[in-house]
Amino acid sequence: MCKRNMYFLKWLASFLIIISFKPVKNSDFISLISIRNDNFCITNSSSAMIYKRNNNLQEKETTFLPRIGYFCDFENSENGNCIDSFKVHPWNLVNYLNYESTFLLDLRWERLPVKKLPFKDDNYLSFLTLVKLGGLRDFKVPISLKGEEIHLLLCDKEKVEEANCYWFILQGWSRKYTAMRKCKVGGILPWDHYPKRDDCAKRKVEKVHSEKFPLYSSKEKWSHIMIEKKANTISLKLYNERKEEDIIDFTEKDAKMFELNYILGHRKDEEVLCKVHENNYMRSTTVSEFTLNRAFTGSGIESCISFILNTCSYCSTTVIFLNEGKTKVILEQNFPPTNGIWEHHKSVTNISSSIFFWVKLKTMLTEGSSSTGSEFWSFDNFRACHNEEYRITQSSDGISECQLLEDNKKVEKVETIDSVTDDIICSSPDAIGSSCISCDLLQERINNKKCEKLQICEEKNGDTQCFCSSGYMGSQCNEVCPKGTYGYFCQKQCAFCDPVGQCDAINGNCECHNLFEGPTCQVPKxxxxxxxxxxxxxxxxxxxxxxxxxxxxxxxxxxxxxxxxxxxxxxxxxxxxxxxxxxxxxxxxxxxxxxxxxxxxxxxxxxxxxxxxxxxxxxxxxxxxxxxxxxxx
The missing domain is CATH 2.60.40.10 (Immunoglobulins)
Structure with missing residues (x-):
C-alpha cells in the first residue's frame, strides 16, 4: 500500500486564515502580567490579593485601575469629613469586637497589619498581645495565621507570669497534637521554658493527629481561625470556603471561669505570621433612610458607588441616586440580605461627569418579616468606583505568583506556551486577557500603552496558562511576529496588503491592495x-x-x-x-x-x-x- 504524501507547499501557508477569539467576561479572575523584569498581579475580584515575591508571600495593599476618587473606610478616626457624612442617627461608628466579628477576606484584609509571633527575647519566652478584649463576656475574634506550631493564650492579665490563662497549642509536639492547657498564676514563667505547675503542664483537651493529617495552618498559605467564647465554652474553629470546622473546644466546669481580657500569641521554633481581622464600620439596628451629607459626580459617562455590606437574614438595603436638587430619583437599587457575611456591592447609573447627584441609603425588613430586635445593617468602604475596574499590585519586582485569598485561586509565572483555550484570549488587540483589560487603562500602571511585549498568565481550571500579547512571541514575549503574520501566537495572516505580507504585528493594519479596503484590508471594494x-x-x-x-x-x-x-x-x-x-x-x-x-x-x-x-x-x-x-x- 502506498503511503500518503503529507507534504504541504510553503506558498499555501500564506492563504488567509481568520481565527476569531471571543472574550469571556469572567466574574472572578486573577492574572500575572510581565514586561521585562517587572511583574504585576491584577484582578477584578473583591477578594484580597496576595503574591509571592522572592519566594516569600507578600500582602501589601493594591491600587485601583482606573484610579478612584472619594473613599471612606472609617478606620481613621481623624477623618472627620468622611465619618461625619455617615454618622447620622441611627447610624453609629462601631468596632468589630462589639458586634459582628466576621472574617475580612476582601480587599480590607490587605491593610490589616502583619504581626510576627515571638519565641524568645534574651532567652526568655516572649508573648505578643494580639487583642485587648476589655472584659467582654462573649466574643468572636477572627485571625489569619501562616505557620505551623502556633500558641494562642486567653488571659486575664497581659504579663503571663501574673496571669491566669487558657493556653491553646495548635499542631504542637512535632505536629502530633492540638491541645489546651489551663494555667493559673505562676504556671507560665517566661524565664523557664516549661510549665511550672502540674495543672498547667496537663493537657485539659487534646486532639491526636495522624501522619497524613491536613494541617490547620501551614507555612505555604494563610489559614483563618475564629477564637470564640460563649458562656463558659471557648472554641477554636477553622474557616474555609465560608464553612466552619471545629478545631478544639473547652468547656469550663469550675464554678468561676478565668476573666479573659487579652489574647496573646507565641510560637515555638519556626516563623508564624498573624493578622487580626479588626475594623471599624457604620452600623444601624433601625429601619431608616438618610441622604449622605455630600454630593457626588459621575466618572465619564457613568456614575458608580461601591460599598461592602453585612446585614441580618431578613434585612434588605436600598441605594437611591437623587438629582442635584434632591427632587427626582435617578436610580433605585435594592440589595438582598447578606446573612451575616460581608459582601461587595455596586450601584451604577448613566450620569455624566458634569452632573452632581446625591446618594440616599434606605434600610428595611424583607417582605413578610417583622422586627425581632436582632436586625442590623452594617457597611464599610463606601467609595466612588467604575463599572469596569481592577486592582493591581503596587510592587512589581520579583513577583512569581499571584493568589486570591478567599478561594486560593492562584496563577504563577511559567514559560510561555504556544496555544491556550480561546476563552482567555481577548478579541481586541487593544486589550488583553480573559477580561479584556484595556491597554490604555494599563498604561496608568505599567507605562505601556499598546500592551507591547507583555506576557499574560491566567488561571484556567486550576492550571496556569501563559501567552504573549498580540503581535509577539518567544519565551520572554520580546520577539515580533514573523513577516506576514500578526495577532496572538502570530496565527493570523496579513490580509490583502501592499506590499504583500507587510502589516502591523499587533493588529494587522496595513496599506491595501487596490481591490480591498478597511484597517486590515480584508474587505473587498x-x-x-x-x-x-x-x-x-x-x-x-x-x-x-x-x-x-x-x-x-x-x-x-x-x-x-x-x-x-x-x-x-x-x-x-x-x-x-x-x-x-x-x-x-x-x-x-x-x-x-x-x-x-x-x-x-x-x-x-x-x-x-x-x-x-x-x-x-x-x-x-x-x-x-x-x-x-x-x-x-
Missing part, C-alpha cells in the same frame, strides 16, 4: 469571499468532497453565485471546476477527476454579480487542503 476556507468532509482516490457555510462571508452585498476552483501541488494556477452556480446557504460539492495520492487546494469564489465572479481570483483567498487516497487494487 466590490464582491465577496468566504471568511473561512471550505471544510473537506470526504476524500477518495479521484475526488474530494467539500462543504462551506454561505453565510460566513466578507464583503457587501450578500453573494448570490459561487464557482469552485482547484489547484494541484505543482502549480499555482487555479482551475475552474464546473460552472457558476446559484448559491445556497450550505454549499456541498464533490470535486473530481483528481489523481490518487496527490495534494490539492480547493476554494470557492463568491459574487453578487455572475459576470464578476472572478474579480478576486488572483488574490490569496482561503482554501481547503485535500489529500486524495491511494488507488489500491
Amino acid at each position: 466590490k464582491g465577496q469571499y468566504l471568511e473561512i476556507a471550505p471544510k473537506v468532509v470526504d476524500q477518495k482516490a479521484d475526488s474530494c468532497e467539500i462543504q462551506w457555510d454561505s453565510e460566513n462571508y466578507i464583503g457587501k452585498p450578500k453573494p448570490k453565485y459561487y464557482l469552485v476552483q482547484y489547484s494541484n501541488a505543482r502549480s499555482s494556477w487555479w482551475n475552474d471546476y464546473g460552472e457558476v452556480e446559484n448559491l445556497e446557504k450550505n454549499g456541498n460539492v464533490v470535486v473530481g477527476n483528481f489523481r490518487s495520492n496527490k495534494q490539492y487546494a480547493i476554494r470557492v469564489l463568491l459574487s453578487d454579480e455572475k459576470d464578476e465572479i472572478k474579480k478576486l481570483q488572483y488574490t490569496n483567498l482561503p482554501a481547503a487542503m485535500c489529500m486524495t487516497t491511494c488507488n489500491d487494487p
Whole structure:
C-alpha cells in the first residue's frame, strides 16, 4: 500500500486564515502580567490579593485601575469629613469586637497589619498581645495565621507570669497534637521554658493527629481561625470556603471561669505570621433612610458607588441616586440580605461627569418579616468606583505568583506556551486577557500603552496558562511576529496588503491592495469571499468532497453565485471546476477527476454579480487542503 504524501507547499501557508477569539467576561479572575523584569498581579475580584515575591508571600495593599476618587473606610478616626457624612442617627461608628466579628477576606484584609509571633527575647519566652478584649463576656475574634506550631493564650492579665490563662497549642509536639492547657498564676514563667505547675503542664483537651493529617495552618498559605467564647465554652474553629470546622473546644466546669481580657500569641521554633481581622464600620439596628451629607459626580459617562455590606437574614438595603436638587430619583437599587457575611456591592447609573447627584441609603425588613430586635445593617468602604475596574499590585519586582485569598485561586509565572483555550484570549488587540483589560487603562500602571511585549498568565481550571500579547512571541514575549503574520501566537495572516505580507504585528493594519479596503484590508471594494476556507468532509482516490457555510462571508452585498476552483501541488494556477452556480446557504460539492495520492487546494469564489465572479481570483483567498487516497487494487 502506498503511503500518503503529507507534504504541504510553503506558498499555501500564506492563504488567509481568520481565527476569531471571543472574550469571556469572567466574574472572578486573577492574572500575572510581565514586561521585562517587572511583574504585576491584577484582578477584578473583591477578594484580597496576595503574591509571592522572592519566594516569600507578600500582602501589601493594591491600587485601583482606573484610579478612584472619594473613599471612606472609617478606620481613621481623624477623618472627620468622611465619618461625619455617615454618622447620622441611627447610624453609629462601631468596632468589630462589639458586634459582628466576621472574617475580612476582601480587599480590607490587605491593610490589616502583619504581626510576627515571638519565641524568645534574651532567652526568655516572649508573648505578643494580639487583642485587648476589655472584659467582654462573649466574643468572636477572627485571625489569619501562616505557620505551623502556633500558641494562642486567653488571659486575664497581659504579663503571663501574673496571669491566669487558657493556653491553646495548635499542631504542637512535632505536629502530633492540638491541645489546651489551663494555667493559673505562676504556671507560665517566661524565664523557664516549661510549665511550672502540674495543672498547667496537663493537657485539659487534646486532639491526636495522624501522619497524613491536613494541617490547620501551614507555612505555604494563610489559614483563618475564629477564637470564640460563649458562656463558659471557648472554641477554636477553622474557616474555609465560608464553612466552619471545629478545631478544639473547652468547656469550663469550675464554678468561676478565668476573666479573659487579652489574647496573646507565641510560637515555638519556626516563623508564624498573624493578622487580626479588626475594623471599624457604620452600623444601624433601625429601619431608616438618610441622604449622605455630600454630593457626588459621575466618572465619564457613568456614575458608580461601591460599598461592602453585612446585614441580618431578613434585612434588605436600598441605594437611591437623587438629582442635584434632591427632587427626582435617578436610580433605585435594592440589595438582598447578606446573612451575616460581608459582601461587595455596586450601584451604577448613566450620569455624566458634569452632573452632581446625591446618594440616599434606605434600610428595611424583607417582605413578610417583622422586627425581632436582632436586625442590623452594617457597611464599610463606601467609595466612588467604575463599572469596569481592577486592582493591581503596587510592587512589581520579583513577583512569581499571584493568589486570591478567599478561594486560593492562584496563577504563577511559567514559560510561555504556544496555544491556550480561546476563552482567555481577548478579541481586541487593544486589550488583553480573559477580561479584556484595556491597554490604555494599563498604561496608568505599567507605562505601556499598546500592551507591547507583555506576557499574560491566567488561571484556567486550576492550571496556569501563559501567552504573549498580540503581535509577539518567544519565551520572554520580546520577539515580533514573523513577516506576514500578526495577532496572538502570530496565527493570523496579513490580509490583502501592499506590499504583500507587510502589516502591523499587533493588529494587522496595513496599506491595501487596490481591490480591498478597511484597517486590515480584508474587505473587498466590490464582491465577496468566504471568511473561512471550505471544510473537506470526504476524500477518495479521484475526488474530494467539500462543504462551506454561505453565510460566513466578507464583503457587501450578500453573494448570490459561487464557482469552485482547484489547484494541484505543482502549480499555482487555479482551475475552474464546473460552472457558476446559484448559491445556497450550505454549499456541498464533490470535486473530481483528481489523481490518487496527490495534494490539492480547493476554494470557492463568491459574487453578487455572475459576470464578476472572478474579480478576486488572483488574490490569496482561503482554501481547503485535500489529500486524495491511494488507488489500491
